[in-house]
Amino acid sequence: MGKKKRTAILISGRGSNMRSLVEAARADDYPAEIVLVGSNRPNAAGVAWAVEHGLSTVVIDHKSYGSRADFERALQSALDSHGVELIALAGFMRLMTPEFVEHWRDRMINIHPSLLPSFKGLNTHEQAIAAGVKIAGCTVHYVRPEMDAGPIIAQAAVPVLSRDTADTLAARILKVEHRVYPAALRLVAAGKAACVDEKVIISSEVMETGGLFSPTI
Numbered sequence: 001m002g003k004k005k006r007t008a009i010l011i012s013g014r015g016s017n018m019r020s021l022v023e024a025a026r027a028d029d030y031p032a033e034i035v036l037v038g039s040n041r042p043n044a045a046g047v048a049w050a051v052e053h054g055l056s057t058v059v060i061d062h063k064s065y066g067s068r069a070d071f072e073r074a075l076q077s078a079l080d081s082h083g084v085e086l087i088a089l090a091g092f093m094r095l096m097t098p099e100f101v102e103h104w105r106d107r108m109i110n111i112h113p114s115l116l117p118s119f120k121g122l123n124t125h126e127q128a129i130a131a132g133v134k135i136a137g138c139t140v141h142y143v144r145p146e147m148d149a150g151p152i153i154a155q156a157a158v159p160v161l162s163r164d165t166a167d168t169l170a171a172r173i174l175k176v177e178h179r180v181y182p183a184a185l186r187l188v189a190a191g192k193a194a195c196v197d198e199k200v201i202i203s204s205e206v207m208e209t210g211g212l213f214s215p216t217i
């Protein structure tokens, strides 16, 4: 294995996806190393967990900055000082400027709890239930300036049950998120998820071993 990719995880809240990435990255053969956890919210529960577990953390409270660009300058300087090569957004609730996104083009990924391009934005699970879809899921994608858009790296499906509420559906999807995100970051960090014409090509080596996931239903 080559050198591990120095990866930052950006969060705004609970941080359960962050935990799944940190735990996966403990494996010797994992191609990403988590060198920084950043939050725009000082009280994010995920920050406390990261501190307890000895990770480097930085809180950049967006409320202390006059503009999105100023906030991003502070964030960029934290990323630079930790030599970050890849960013994984994990429940990070700030939109980034097109300049920041372009700077990190194909080096910044996000997880969203729907089968994109369906149900972008907030209240994703409510949207899925209101639409009456029978299959929901999650998506890991490269970040582009438009919200919840960008080349899809990995997706996984879960059934929507007739008794589901937004909360029960969210919980079922979250369990799958915790498997998909570490698998997707592994591909990206190993250089096995290339963007070609805005679609992700997974290296043949991965496909030949049966692909990433077996169906969950």
Ligand code: GRF
Pocket: 011, 013, 014, 015, 016, 017, 018, 090, 091, 092, 111, 112, 113, 174, 177
């Ligand atoms: C997850 O559902 C993620 O897909 C979405 O925000 C939620 C964050 O949860 N982007 P957590 O903070 O990772 O627990």
